[in-house]
Amino acid sequence: MHDHPTPEDEYQWPVCVTPRCGRQLWVAEASRWACRPCEDATARRLKELPALFAQLDTTAALMRGARRQGGSTTGSKTPPIPPRLEVLALVGPGGVAARLSAIEDAWRQTLGWTIAPWRGSPAQAVPHLVEFVTNNLLWACSSYEEVGQDIDDLRKLHAECSALASGEKRPGRVQIGACPTVVGDRWCGTQLTASTGSHRIHCGSCGARWETLGEWRELRAAQERVLAEAAGVAA
Ligand SMILES: [Zn+2]
């Protein structure tokens, strides 16, 4: 009789399964795996992810082919170095889209649903993946025992995207190619540089400016036209 467990030994108050949360669940939450604050924080992060992704995706497109300032001068055949490999990794096929897909696949499997349909490129897929995870977040927090790991992964993913989108992680200037502005009967051709933390590009020779992401795209398109025409002349 004396070794009969006391109520304190027998019953541990349930706590949130999210790593580093461990908050005791309220009585009203007692059927859940993850607490409501963790659910709310995750919903907030999910809501911000598509815009963060779009921002990184455009920045990566602009920076593609850029060279580091003061980089190697040894050979003209050295391929251009993408200056922000972390950005390219996040917006590429193995990045944000793949990490969200892994969560969706695991949840679908647990729910006994069919596997997710193919949703195209990462840029096309991310909004749909975010929508799926958002729509099923309450279910996961309530009924999916491994949800703590996914909440933690989503927190890290959001933090990585935010840090890169704000440009805090990799300050510095990179060369982004020649100025494509037509001055008189020729191209300006001055080497342009951009700061990884700023949207402002300014040509010191002809005074041209590109400030918005839309203007960046126009700049890149104009540079490609100049390169194509120059290649045509050389051929
Ligand atoms: Zn929690």
Ligand SMILES: [Zn+2]
């Ligand atoms: Zn110029």
